Amino acid sequence: MTMRPIVCSVDDSVGARAALRVASELADMLDARLVLVHVAPPTEAPGVSAAPAGQERLREAEYADARALLESMAKEAGLDDGIELRTATGSASERTVEISREEDAALVVLGSRGRGDLKSAVLGSVSHEIASNAPCPVVIVSPGAADRSLR
Numbered sequence: 331m332t333m334r335p336i337v338c339s340v341d342d343s344v345g346a347r348a349a350l351r352v353a354s355e356l357a358d359m360l361d362a363r364l365v366l367v368h369v370a371p372p373t374e375a376p377g378v379s380a381a382p383a384g385q386e387r388l389r390e391a392e393y394a395d396a397r398a399l400l401e402s403m404a405k406e407a408g409l410d411d412g413i414e415l416r417t418a419t420g421s422a423s424e425r426t427v428e429i430s431r432e433e434d435a436a437l438v439v440l441g442s443r444g445r446g447d448l449k450s451a452v453l454g455s456v457s458h459e460i461a462s463n464a465p466c467p468v469v470i471v472s473p474g475a476a477d478r479s480l481r
């Protein structure tokens with residue numbers, strides 16, 4: 331019996347790299363498919379034409395950048411071609427929760443920036459929002475966990 335997929339949401343941070351390593355180990359141990367996700371901020375840039383073609387070109391460039399980040403992180407982590415790469419734009423917490431629902435995820439794994447209570451209260455916490463709204467358990471990996479193996 332194969333387990334439902336593990337969704338790992340990443341950005342270009344140390345915490346995200348630690349989360350990817352943990353998610354990869356969990357996927358191997360649990361014989362689960364790994365879905366690597368990057369959510370880019372909404373496509374809105376001053377000076378870009380309001381014409382649909384200008385906005386579409388910007389959106390395509392952002393998706394290409396997001397895809398390149400996912401491919402780079404997967405390669406850096408030594409992951410094979412068996413993982414699925416998904417890009418999205420919008421709110422990182424909302425889109426990650428939506429994707430975890432779409433994938434019927436068994437787990438969501440993501441990194442923590444380690445901002446602390448005060449900064450998180452003022453700036454908000456993507457990991458807190460996802461943990462509060464995900465349809466499955468959420469594993470939040472600290473940047474300091476990058477060197478620890480689960481085995």
